Amino acid sequence: PAAAGEASVCGNANAWTGCAENTGSGVDIGGTKHKSDSSGDNNSGDNYSSDDEADADDDTCPSPRPCYEVGMREDHPAVTLSDLASFTPAKPNLSGEPDGVGVVGMPTNIVARAGTHEIPGTLFEYDVVVRFTPSAFRFDYGDGSSRTTSTGGSSWEALGQTEFTPTATSHVYADRGTYDVSVTVLYSPAVSFGDGWIDIPGTVAAMTGGYGVRVVEVHTALVDKTCIENPAGPGC
Template structure:
């Protein structure tokens, strides 16, 4: 800092000399100027501010304040807005997230019943006629059924897969099979052969036979197959079967040879 002293002169204009010693804490030899009526002396001290007439920044050197200056505070950085807090005035401040897809309710059998396959026919061999004690063969041609449509206002594919078939014979008995069975010809068997879906009636008469196909259902809204709990049972067409009783007798001639013979 600089020290400036102003001294009034009682006499006329004169020069004033000021010397420097090794003990001086002031650097640089003081400088003096005069205008004839006063002398101005100035000097510099390291690390200080300018001093005029013994005053330091408007106060005396003896009236210094040792109170440390308050440290400068750095204003906090602005918070980063969340990615979903988009401001219309600043589109670049965040990234717009797409709306989540609507939750799809768990479909039930009631929801998919209208997509179910039509009733399959019940086939009986030999064609509605049987013999007491001899197997009749029943067949239901049930296959996987797939259909598209709309469910919960969303496009959907519904798939029905047969899991079992329940055969009801009409005489108080029934039989469940893992599939709908096959014909004697497909199996390479002779008529009245026993199969996994055949039934032998014990008494002659007319019976109404039927069956029911049990389906497992799955739905696909585009993100993969979703299993529908339970199974859906679709009844087949029903049909009457006539069961006859066959009796045999030993004769020595045929009915053509002896029309009045036993059994003719």
């Protein structure tokens, strides 16, 4: 092997070369020491092998590969966001409470659901797995207001709150009308070529829209009969 600070070259006299093969249940490592071909008594018996019984004609590795340091992780091509264009993360689910309804001046709770997921595929002719992890949620409430949070939110019941109380993702509408709500999830990607995860700088967006919220006004009135008893009564 090369001395500290020196680079070894495959095939050089007195150089060690090796290979590692992943069998799926373990890693087989082999190596061969190459001696000089010069004749003389000094070389007698100096042809070493990782297996004393191995035939001199046997290949050290299943297939030829460049010289490398045993135990070092194999280099892979650098990956950028643009390289992941063929990997599309899942769109978030979008809901609200009350379901599809809001009240002027009171919080309407909007909830988005998205989770970490993995997509297998091929990149640069390598088998690869791309992992998408939600890092931010951008809510557009349809009235010109928006909010970016680190959470997709939860129902009032899951939060242990009463209805029409503020949450991290709720919104208060000032006017009556029907509003189209959407949410965009920003995913942080990572890739694995089978030997560990590599974080990719940047985020990938996935958007869900089309959730309509009808915002109404609520007025209180004293009546002497219910709407069942008097369907034409105030507020019925």
